[in-house]
Each structure stands twice: as C-alpha cells, then as structure tokens.
Amino acid sequence: MKHRSERVQQSSSKIRVSLCASVAFQSAKFRRRLLSWYRRHGRDLPWRRTKDAYAILVSEFMLQQTQVATVIPYYHKWLRTFPDFASLARASENEVLRAWQGLGYYARARNLHAAAKTVMDRHAGDFPRGIEQMRQLPGIGKYTAHAVASFAFDQSVPIIEANTGRVLARLFNLRKSIDSHPGRRMLWQHAARLLSKSDAATFNSALLDLGALICVARKPKCDVCPVKALCRAKNPAALPVRNSRRETKQLIEMHALIVRRGRILLEQSRHRWREMWILPPLDVDCSKQSRFQGQPVYESVFPFTHHRVTLSVYRRAAPKRIAPGQRWFGSIEEVAMPLPHRRAAQSLIQTLVER
Numbered sequence: 001m002k003h004r005s006e007r008v009q010q011s012s013s014k015i016r017v018s019l020c021a022s023v024a025f026q027s028a029k030f031r032r033r034l035l036s037w038y039r040r041h042g043r044d045l046p047w048r049r050t051k052d053a054y055a056i057l058v059s060e061f062m063l064q065q066t067q068v069a070t071v072i073p074y075y076h077k078w079l080r081t082f083p084d085f086a087s088l089a090r091a092s093e094n095e096v097l098r099a100w101q102g103l104g105y106y107a108r109a110r111n112l113h114a115a116a117k118t119v120m121d122r123h124a125g126d127f128p129r130g131i132e133q134m135r136q137l138p139g140i141g142k143y144t145a146h147a148v149a150s151f152a153f154d155q156s157v158p159i160i161e162a163n164t165g166r167v168l169a170r171l172f173n174l175r176k177s178i179d180s181h182p183g184r185r186m187l188w189q190h191a192a193r194l195l196s197k198s199d200a201a202t203f204n205s206a207l208l209d210l211g212a213l214i215c216v217a218r219k220p221k222c223d224v225c226p227v228k229a230l231c232r233a234k235n236p237a238a239l240p241v242r243n244s245r246r247e248t249k250q251l252i253e254m255h256a257l258i259v260r261r262g263r264i265l266l267e268q269s270r271h272r273w274r275e276m277w278i279l280p281p282l283d284v285d286c287s288k289q290s291r292f293q294g295q296p297v298y299e300s301v302f303p304f305t306h307h308r309v310t311l312s313v314y315r316r317a318a319p320k321r322i323a324p325g326q327r328w329f330g331s332i333e334e335v336a337m338p339l340p341h342r343r344a345a346q347s348l349i350q351t352l353v354e355r
C-alpha cells in the first residue's frame, strides 16, 4: 500500500503535468493567432530586412527611448555614414556625436562607438554570437543581446522591452510591478514559455508589433486583438503595474551668446553632454536670479529624463581671455552640439545676420 506522502506527490506531479500541458496548448494557440495577425498587419521596418548584426545593433541602440518614426531616417543616414563596425570604430567622437545629434541620450552613441572599437579589437570585426560575450560589450544589456541574437542569428531567445513587457503583463494579468526584480523575472519567464523553438525572430517581431499597434499603453484595442480570447487582463488599462514615477522637476539653465568677428564662443560640456559643444554656461546664483542682468535673448524648454529644462540665453561681451575648454567657431555646421543648444545658436546667429 502506498504511503500518503507518495500519493500526494503523485497527484501533485499529475497536476503539474496537466498544467504544463495546458500552458503548452495555450502557448501554441497564442503563437498561431499572433503570427497569423502579424502576417497581415506587421510593420515593414528597415532593420527587419537584414540579418547584419551591425545594422540590427544600430537600430536597437537608436530605438532605446526613441520612437520608430524618428529613428528610421537616422538609421539610414547612420548606415551610409558608418556602414560597418570598422568605419564606426575609426570615426572620431565628434563625428559620432554629430551623426547622433537630434536623437538625444548621447550615452547610447558613445556606447555604440565603444562597442564597435571592442568588436574590432577583441573579435576581429565579427560581432560575437554568444549572449554572454555580447553582454561584455559597452551598452549591451540583456534585452539588446537577446534582440541581436534573435534577429541577426536566429537564436530562440525571448525579448522584453516596453512593448513586449506591456503585452505579457496584461496577457498574464501580472500584479507585480514590472520595475521590480520579481516582476521582471516573471516577464522573462512568460516570454520564454511562449516562444517558438524555430523562427523566434518572427515571433519576437510579432509580439513587439502587437504591443506597438494593438496592446498600446493608454487605450488597448482589445476589440480587435487577435489574442483576446487568451488574455487574462481584468483591467488592461491599469497594467502593467509600475513603481510610482519620479516627479518632473523644473530647471532653469542660463548660457551666454558671445560672438566676435563672425565667430561664436562654445564650451565643451563636462557634464550632461560630455564632450559636446554648448553655449558657455553662466555661473549664476539661482537665489539671485531675479536680479540677473538683462533679459534673455532666447528661451526654449526641453525635456531631459525627469526634468523640464528652460534654456535661457543672454548676450554677453567677448572676454579678454577664453576659459579652458572654450573655443571660437566660425561655423557650427560640423560641430557636435546637443539639439537645444544648436537650435539656440542657429536662431541667434540668424537674428544677428538679419540685423
């Protein structure tokens, strides 16, 4: 006669088997529906027409925190300027930052540049195929490594980013915060469970598109969702759960417009836009701002992470001697400048020319 503990073990393993079978069945059904929808409605994106690891890596770096529509022209131009790891590795930092200008978050450009140099130095120009080797490269985390492994090398690995994370959190009605370690771990597990053994690239692209086109952040289009029958979300719009977001802070930054004999004075940034050229910052005590001399000749507002920054530019006379890190420029065309400062400089130069 079997002991009670043996019987309990047997019945719990039966439950596990049947649960796994049901999950496997649901996964297969999910894949069928998703892929059938993707064949009709998937996006035709330029980086989906290549298996070149370099081109796919460039697209992945650009797509971090930037919309697809913004990325497309930059992606084409970048590949014309730097067609492979070798050309990017040879470029100067100024050339790289200049080509990235307008995409923001310049750390991505610096990391891509550093990754290209490492690929040339340590891998003889061949992008490594192993996920762990990829993750040794600057700026490449789990998501980017999995994306390149899947899209360039057809490895059967899942991807979790904003779109796929949102879809899975809703599909499985995940109540844990997706910013938390357990929440992220569950997302990766769900993604791995749904993944097909073959053609994971198509599956991952389809999941991305479902998130981008149907299971969108604010008003998910559940009525036309191809996987609605399998979705467990009770209140989709309330998912995914996130840790409370940091409040947006207001910042005022004051800079100088200094021109002399048709040239403009710029300063190499040591902080936010490291190594890029900006209008020289004015050293101001914020508590005395109201008594600051004169009116700004230019003002604009731009977002930066969780800040809303007001850029105020004041006309100043040319100094007798310029400070270390400053330089006169006859033209800013080829100079790597962050977009808010380039716009300010261009607009002010134009005004001076028109006078």
Ligand code: SF4
Binding pocket: 167, 170, 171, 214, 215, 216, 220, 221, 222, 225, 226, 227, 228, 231, 232, 233, 236
């Ligand atoms: S049914 Fe709605 S919430 Fe569920 S996956 Fe589809 S769009 Fe997203």
